Each structure stands twice: as structure tokens, then as C-alpha cells.
Amino acid sequence: MTVKLYISANEVAERAGVSRSAVSRTFTPGASVSPETRRRVMEAADALGYHVNHLARGLMRNESGIVCLVVSEVATPYRSALLSMLTQKLQNAGKVAMLVNTDRSDGSVDRALKQAIRYRAEASIIMSGLPDKSITQLCLKNGQRLVLINRDDDQVGTLRINLDDYEAGSKIVTAFLRAGCRRLAFANSEAGTPSLMARGRGFIEAAKRLGLDVVVERYGWTGYEAGQVLARRLLTREERPDGVFCATDLLACGFMDTARREFSVVIPKQLCVAGFDNIEQAAWQSYDLTTFAQPVEDIATEAVRWLDAVPSHDIHRVQLHADLVWRSSIRGG
Amino acid sequence: MTVKLYISANEVAERAGVSRSAVSRTFTPGASVSPETRRRVMEAADALGYHVNHLARGLMRNESGIVCLVVSEVATPYRSALLSMLTQKLQNAGKVAMLVNTDRSDGSVDRALKQAIRYRAEASIIMSGLPDKSITQLCLKNGQRLVLINRDDDQVGTLRINLDDYEAGSKIVTAFLRAGCRRLAFANSEAGTPSLMARGRGFIEAAKRLGLDVVVERYGWTGYEAGQVLARRLLTREERPDGVFCATDLLACGFMDTARREFSVVIPKQLCVAGFDNIEQAAWQSYDLTTFAQPVEDIATEAVRWLDAVPSHDIHRVQLHADLVWRSSIRGG
DNA sequence: ATCGCCTTTGCAAGCGTGTGCAAATGCTGC
DNA sequence: GCAGCATTTGCACACGCTTGCAAAGGCGAT
Numbered sequence: 001m002t003v004k005l006y007i008s009a010n011e012v013a014e015r016a017g018v019s020r021s022a023v024s025r026t027f028t029p030g031a032s033v034s035p036e037t038r039r040r041v042m043e044a045a046d047a048l049g050y051h052v053n054h055l056a057r058g059l060m061r062n063e064s065g066i067v068c069l070v071v072s073e074v075a076t077p078y079r080s081a082l083l084s085m086l087t088q089k090l091q092n093a094g095k096v097a098m099l100v101n102t103d104r105s106d107g108s109v110d111r112a113l114k115q116a117i118r119y120r121a122e123a124s125i126i127m128s129g130l131p132d133k134s135i136t137q138l139c140l141k142n143g144q145r146l147v148l149i150n151r152d153d154d155q156v157g158t159l160r161i162n163l164d165d166y167e168a169g170s171k172i173v174t175a176f177l178r179a180g181c182r183r184l185a186f187a188n189s190e191a192g193t194p195s196l197m198a199r200g201r202g203f204i205e206a207a208k209r210l211g212l213d214v215v216v217e218r219y220g221w222t223g224y225e226a227g228q229v230l231a232r233r234l235l236t237r238e239e240r241p242d243g244v245f246c247a248t249d250l251l252a253c254g255f256m257d258t259a260r261r262e263f264s265v266v267i268p269k270q271l272c273v274a275g276f277d278n279i280e281q282a283a284w285q286s287y288d289l290t291t292f293a294q295p296v297e298d299i300a301t302e303a304v305r306w307l308d309a310v311p312s313h314d315i316h317r318v319q320l321h322a323d324l325v326w327r328s329s330i331r332g333g
Numbered sequence: 334m335t336v337k338l339y340i341s342a343n344e345v346a347e348r349a350g351v352s353r354s355a356v357s358r359t360f361t362p363g364a365s366v367s368p369e370t371r372r373r374v375m376e377a378a379d380a381l382g383y384h385v386n387h388l389a390r391g392l393m394r395n396e397s398g399i400v401c402l403v404v405s406e407v408a409t410p411y412r413s414a415l416l417s418m419l420t421q422k423l424q425n426a427g428k429v430a431m432l433v434n435t436d437r438s439d440g441s442v443d444r445a446l447k448q449a450i451r452y453r454a455e456a457s458i459i460m461s462g463l464p465d466k467s468i469t470q471l472c473l474k475n476g477q478r479l480v481l482i483n484r485d486d487d488q489v490g491t492l493r494i495n496l497d498d499y500e501a502g503s504k505i506v507t508a509f510l511r512a513g514c515r516r517l518a519f520a521n522s523e524a525g526t527p528s529l530m531a532r533g534r535g536f537i538e539a540a541k542r543l544g545l546d547v548v549v550e551r552y553g554w555t556g557y558e559a560g561q562v563l564a565r566r567l568l569t570r571e572e573r574p575d576g577v578f579c580a581t582d583l584l585a586c587g588f589m590d591t592a593r594r595e596f597s598v599v600i601p602k603q604l605c606v607a608g609f610d611n612i613e614q615a616a617w618q619s620y621d622l623t624t625f626a627q628p629v630e631d632i633a634t635e636a637v638r639w640l641d642a643v644p645s646h647d648i649h650r651v652q653l654h655a656d657l658v659w660r661s662s663i664r665g666g
Numbered sequence: 667a668t669c670g671c672c673t674t675t676g677c678a679a680g681c682g683t684g685t686g687c688a689a690a691t692g693c694t695g696c
Numbered sequence: 697g698c699a700g701c702a703t704t705t706g707c708a709c710a711c712g713c714t715t716g717c718a719a720a721g722g723c724g725a726t
Contacts, residue, residue: 005395005475005476008682009682009683018705018706019705019707020682020706021684021705022705023683024682024683024684024685025705028684032703033705034703034705037704051447052451052682052683053392054451054452054453054683055388055389055397055453056683056711057684058683058711059386059388059389059682059713060683060685060710062338064388066452069432074413074420075416075417077408077410079413080408080412080413080416081408083413083432084407087432087433087434088434088436091434096431096448097433098430098432099402099416099420099430101417101424101430103417103421104421111424116429117384118386118387119387119399120387120388141382142382143338143339253617254617257617257619258618260618261618280408284557284587285590285594286619342712351676352675352676352677353676354675354676354677354715355675355676356713357714357715358675361715365673365674365675366675367673367674370674370675385713386712386713388711388712389711389714390712390713391681392682392683392712392714393680393681393713393715394714667726669724670723670726671724672721672722673720673723674720674722675718675719676717676719677718677719678716679714679716680713684710684711685709685710686707686710687706688706689705689706690704690705690706691702691703691704691705692704693701693703694701694702695698695699695700696697696700
């Protein structure tokens with residue numbers, strides 16, 4: 001019981017009393033159609049409920065208008081914020097977003113990405129740490145343009161968007177010092193993504209230049225629970241740190257909660273904390289966390305802008321700045 | 334400088350020394366190909382890096398494999414969790430997710446949805462409150478199947494997934510009573526979505542049956558800030574409530590923070606709080622919020638299952654149960 | 667060897683669109 | 697009225713794929 005569903009340009013043409021080409025041209029910006037013909041076509045199209053079939057158009061033009069977003073941990077505050085911004089900007093640019101979720105690495109990642117290739121996506125925006133080099137190469141080999149967000153792949157013909165993580169790391173040292181902290185620590189996850197590592201290096205090396213050692217502790221995945229575990233580890237040391245830089249706001253939230261509940265630490269009086277990402281929860285009163293803001297909107301803007309730029313075979317790099325957002329989790333300010 | 338990008342079935346056929354039909358059939362499950370031919374085709378396809386063009390396949394078969402997800406407030410914990418689950422299940426079902434973001438109601442909603450129609454999406458899953466009836470009708474008229482999550486449209490040929498919001502609302506009353514609360518309040522947003530309203534009705538009517546009045550306060554959008562405002566309104570009343578049901582976890586978080594900071598209220602000793610959604614933050618130690626869990630996985634499962642079911646012209650309804658998750662924001666338990 | 671049946675294969679039509687090309691049309695200036 | 701030009705229009709092919717149909721091939725039973 002297949003039902004007749006979509007209207008084709010043929011039917012519109014027939015109803016409008018013109019050729020099918022006229023219909024096609026009416027819906028192709030910049031094509032040559034007389035005002036009168038266009039009017040009649042539009043009238044017929046509206047009456048029939050005609051919508052250009054982008055599958056067919058993509059087939060002809062060899063450009064689908066589809067952009068593939070490869071994301072892991074979609075349900076995380078930072079990721080979902082970025083995703084939201086990206087889809088909005090893509091829509092405004094007349095593109096359409098195809099979402100590939102790379103959680104659950106049961107091979108479905110590879111499967112889903114291939115799926116995107118089959119739909120001839122024009123580009124992929126990868127904001128997941130997971131997909132390895134072989135997968136990005138798969139995209140490139142199939143002529144997709146590639147945007148890599150906070151990754152360190154070096155592939156020709158791609159756009160790499162990174163932050164000044166290193167500078168952020170070193171900048172927060174001076175903030176801790178001004179607050180009178182002397183025993184610094186860096187709380188990191190075991191996910192050694194380049195941006196996390198760079199934050200740590202910037203922090204550690206700036207501290208060393210000022211004659212301070214940094215205790216580094218790493219555990220688990222970059223989430224709330226990891227922050228709790230890291231707090232237990234760091235706060236049971238005989239030399240308890242008094243200034244902790246958490247690689248991520250989520251980590252920081254877990255850290256602060258456990259520091260208060262299990263160790264009765266008063267923040268920022270006895271312990272100063274900083275995070276990274278500026279997720280919405282960082283502004284919640286329970287945390288009021290000093291942190292670096294991911295320039296989510298700029299990232300999205302750059303990515304989408306590059307999609308419309310002329311392709312080239314260089315590596316295009318953009319480094320964006322993460323603003324320091326002062327809140328009360330560090331003394332002074 | 335257009336580059337030759339994708340491999341077509343023709344080239345594979347040529348290299349394998351078979352006809353193009355053979356290639357097509359090799360990649361069509363259930364088609365009749367001899368093992369030997371299949372082997373040779375696969376070999377050639379791998380060597381050349383061939384991927385079936387789904388634009389063309391969709392054109393022929395008149396089924397695109399694309400499912401359109403219409404979402405607003407993607408960056409919200411509950412929504413992003415649902416989105417993540419849905420994309421995973423869709424991928425496992427061999428479908429591909431197209432994301433339409435309906436924030437920023439500058440007409441881009443309509444534009445984006447039309448975009449999905451142009452790609453001949455097989456179905457749309459709507460988890461946004463925003464798109465009005467006319468838009469859902471647009472989808473239906475174009476032969477898309479429609480899944481409506483927590484909405485109250487009544488359209489033929491759709492699947493409606495709802496929760497037992499009303500029961501949840503009445504169930505939480507007994508929890509408050511057992512904790513000794515007598516002055517109940519319902520903190521709601523001004524977004525009068527059916528599920529929010531049903532929670533409130535269940536709460537209010539159950540309380541009335543037990544001889545208790547409920548103070549209802551509404552403000553703004555369903556977020557953290559609204560919770561703060563609602564706390565200020567409710568806690569400055571001469572009869573300060575001692576049991577507050579927040580329509581949403583986000584509301585509850587804002588409520589609790591402001592209750593503690595600005596009114597020095599001790600939870601749950603002086604004030605019991607409950608929420609709805611069971612977002613990740615509800616489990617954070619600062620809140621430890623008693624709440625009802627959105628059955629995210631079940632919702633996704635039902636939606637995807639229905640997509641594979643035989644179409645019918647009935648309204649198909651599924652009501653799922655929201656489990657009560659006991660935490661320490663209510664005394665006793 | 668012949669027949670009937672089942673599996674495999676190639677041919678060709680068709681899906682809905684874009685676009686080069688040539689023909690047709692309208693308009694301007696003589 | 698006609699030449700010259702710019703604009704508009706229709707024809708027909710192409711895009712990459714699926715699939716009905718008929719021909720071809722394989723194989724056992726007669």
C-alpha cells in the first residue's frame with residue numbers, strides 16, 4: 001500500500017503550463033526565468049505542495065548540502081552547547097546537519113561515519129576525541145572537507161580550531177598566586193587529549209618559572225565523578241594543596257562538592273579552585289567557579305565560515321582565545 | 334578545479350568485469366548474486382574505495398533512511414541526554430539522524446523543517462515544544478511519519494510518547510506528607526507545556542483530596558534562573574512553604590541554591606524539595622535531589638521501534654512510567 | 667539427449683533533478 | 697519592416713542507482 005506522496009517538478013510544470021526546466025530554474029537561484037513564468041510556477045508549486053527533492057539535486061550538482069557532525073559525549077554541557085551553536089549556524093548558512101554519535105565504541109562509530117560518506121556529506125566537523133586517524137583519513141579520501149575542533153591531527157586540507165590552552169594554564173597560576181596560594185595542584189582526567197595536556201603544561205611550567213612545584217593527579221574520564229576521586233586523592237596528602245586547577249568544569253564541580261562534604265574545606269578561604277569550559281553549571285551559586293570560557297560561538301562561526309571558503313590544500317589553523325571568567329572560587333579577583 | 338571524488342558503481346563493475354547490476358545487487362541485502370561474483374565485486378570495491386551513493390539510492394527506492402530530529406534547547410541536560418540516546422538507537426537501526434534546531438524562532442524553524450522535507454526524511458521526531466500545529470501538519474502532509482515526545486497534538490498516523498506526569502505529581506504529595514510537610518507549593522515555569530501542567534494538576538488535586546492547599550507560582554522559562562526567582566517569591570510569603578515540587582530539575586537546582594544562600598534555609602530539615610527529569614546534576618552532592626526519572630532509553634527505544642513498524646492511520650500512544658528516585662532533598666525516604 | 671526448474675546475469679527503463687545548447691521570443695533602433 | 701541583440705524557453709542528456717524482465721546457464725530426472 002505505497003501511497004503517492006511527493007510532488008515532482010513534472011506535475012508542477014504541467015499545472016503551470018510550462019516546461020519542467022522552467023520549474024527547475026525557478027527554484028535555482030540566479031537562473032534565468034521571466035517574472036511571469038516564475039509567478040505561475042510558484043503558484044502551482046504552492047497549490048500542489050511542491051518541495052525540491054534535494055536527493056536528486058545533490059545527485060546532479062554533486063553537492064549534498066549535508067554537513068556531518070561527529071560528536072562523542074553529546075549529553076555533556078560543553079559539547080551540547082557547542083552542538084547547539086553549530087547546528088544553528090549551519091542552518092543559517094543553508095546547510096543541514098547530520099549527527100553521528102561516537103559514544104559506545106562498538107564499531108558503530110565506523111559504521112555511522114561510513115553512513116555519512118554514503119550521503120556524500122560535503123564536510124565533517126569532528127568534536128570527538130575518539131575517532132582515530134584512520135577515520136579522519138577516510139573522510140578526507142572521500143573528498144569531504146574536515147574541521148577538527150580541539151584535536152591535534154595534522155592533515156592537509158583541514159581546518160584546525162584550537163584554543164590558547166597553554167596560555168590559559170599559565171595565566172591561572174598568577175591568579176592563584178595573587179590569592180596567596182602556594183601549594184598548587186592540577187587535577188586532570190586520564191583522557192590525554194591535546195587540549196587537556198596543554199592546559200596542564202602551561203600551568204606546570206609557569207609555576208616552575210615562579211619557583212613552585214605542581215602536584216599532578218589524574219583519574220578516569222573527564223566528568224563529575226572523576227573530580228570526586230581526585231579530591232579524595234589530593235586532599236588526603238600530608239601537604240594539602242591550596243590552589244587546584246581542574247582540567248574541566250565538570251571535574252571542578254565534583255572536586256568542590258567532595259572537598260566541602262567529605263573534607264569540610266571552605267572555598268575559597270582554605271582552597272581556591274579554577275576550571276575550564278565555563279559550562280552553565282559553573283555559574284550556579286553552589287560553585288560560582290572561576291574558569292576559562294570556551295568561545296563556543298566563535299568556534300562555530302569559524303567552522304561554518306571555512307565551509308564556504310575556497311578549498312585549498314593547506315592546513316588551515318585558527319587559534320581562539322579562552323577568556324578568564326572571574327568568580328568567587330578564587331580569593332581576591 | 335573540480336576534482337574527481339567519488340567512485341561510481343560503473344567503475345567497480347568495469348574493474349570486476351561484471352555488469353553494473355551485479356555491483357548494485359552485491360550491495361543490496363537479499364538480492365541474488367553468486368558467491369563468486371560477490372567476491373570479485375567486493376574486491377574491486379575495496380580497492381577503489383567505493384561507497385554506495387545513498388542520494389541516488391534514496392531517489393530510486395523512494396526512502397532516504399534519514400530521520401529528522403526537531404529539538405529546541407539542545408544544550409539543556411535532559412534534552413541532550415535524550416538526543417544522545419536517540420541518535421545512538423537510530424544509528425543501530427541503520428538510520429541516519431538529521432538535526433533541526435528550533436531555538437531562535439526567527440523563522441529559521443520553518444526554514445529548517447522545510448529543509449528536512451526536501452531531503453525526503455522518512456520521519457520526524459519532535460521533542461520541542463515550539464513548533465506549532467501547522468508545522469507538524471506540514472510534515473504529515475509530506476508523508477513523513479511523526480513521533481511526538483511529551484506533546485499533546487492529536488494527529489492521525491503519529492506516535493505520541495508521554496509520561497504518567499499526573500501520577501507522578503500525585504505520588505510526590507504522599508512523599509511530602511510522610512516527611513511531615515504541610516505547606517505545599519508547586520514551582521512552575523510559564524511555559525505551559527502539557528507535561529508540566531499535568532504534573533501540577535496531579536500534585537494539586539492529590540493534595541486537595543488530602544485536605545491541603547497548594548501555592549502555585551510561575552515564572553519565566555524552565556531553567557535555573559527561574560528557580561531562583563521562584564524561590565524568592567515563595568520564601569518571602571508570610572506562610573513559607575515547607576514542601577516544594579519543582580516542575581523541573583533545573584528549576585529545583587536554582588531554587589535550592591537561592592533558598593540556601595539568600596534565605597539560609599536548611600534542606601531537607603526546614604524545607605523539602607522534589608524535581609522532575611533526573612538530570613545528571615540532580616545526583617550531584619550539592620543537590621542530591623529527589624526526582625522523577627525521564628525514561629530516556631525507553632522513549633528512544635519506543636520511537637525507533639515504531640519507525641520500523643507498519644504504518645497505520647491510527648494515533649498510536651505510548652505512556653511510559655517515570656520512576657521516583659529517592660535522594661536526600663526530602664526527609665525520610 | 668531432452669525437458670523442466672531454479673539460480674544468476676545483463677539489458678534497459680526509470681527515479682527527480684540541473685544545465686548546455688539551440689531555437690524562439692521580445693525589444694531597440696534604424 | 698528588418699537586422700541585431702539580450703532574454704527566455706524547451707529539448708535532451710547526464711547524475712548514480714534499483715529492479716522487472718527475459719535470456720542464459722547449471723543440474724537432476726526422465
